[in-house]
Amino acid sequence: xxxxxxxxxxxxxxGWGVRGVQTPPRYEESTAEFAFVQRLLPPSRIPxxxxxxxxxxxxxxxPPKDPPPDLPYLVRRSRLHNxxxxxxxxxxxxxxxxxxxxxxxxxxQRDLRAFLGSQGVPEVAAQVxxxxxxxxxxxxxxxxxxxWLLQRGF
Numbered sequence: 268x269x270x271x272x273x274x275x276x277x278x279x280x281x282g283w284g285v286r287g288v289q290t291p292p293r294y295e296e297s298t299a300e301f302a303f304v305q306r307l308l309p310p311s312r313i314p315x316x317x318x319x320x321x322x323x324x325x326x327x328x329x330p331p332k333d334p335p336p337d338l339p340y341l342v343r344r345s346r347l348h349n350x351x352x353x354x355x356x357x358x359x360x361x362x363x364x365x366x367x368x369x370x371x372x373x374x375x376q377r378d379l380r381a382f383l384g385s386q387g388v389p390e391v392a393a394q395v396x397x398x399x400x401x402x403x404x405x406x407x408x409x410x411x412x413x414x415w416l417l418q419r420g421f
Contacts, residue, residue, distance in 0.1 A: 328349070338419070339371035340371050340372060341368070345367070352409050361406055362406075368402060379393075379402070383404075386411060
């Protein structure tokens with residue numbers, strides 16, 4: 268019995284705990300060197316774009332209006348401050364997809380179809396997905412949808 272106690276004392280002295288489990292090493296946390304590590308980390312969010320003397324900028328970008336429009340729906344910008352209008356193809360068909368829609372997506376669909384109708388576009392087939400907050404239009408209407416969103420203040 269005394270031999271077992273002596274063995275346990277020797278193991279604890281070597282850093283081994285009870286039943287052969289090693290205790291975690293002791294360490295010291297230093298914040299002095301973290302400034303060098305912090306420079307290498309990517310930024311946690313995209314900074315706001317700087318103000319420009321006139322809009323649209325040479326690239327065609329315009330900021331959203333400061334108070335959002337008082338409409339039953341809201342279209343949020345992407346994380347890079349662009350309008351969430353995407354062109355694509357599915358099974359050979361051209362599609363325009365509008366994402367990041369919050370609120371009454373059906374009212375947005377009615378208003379957008381009315382705008383496209385006033386531009387001389389025939390009735391556009393649209394698909395609304397309330398769960399993902401997206402609206403798909405058949406055809407490539409990216410320029411017209413972006414123009415309409417900018418007029419609305421998004």
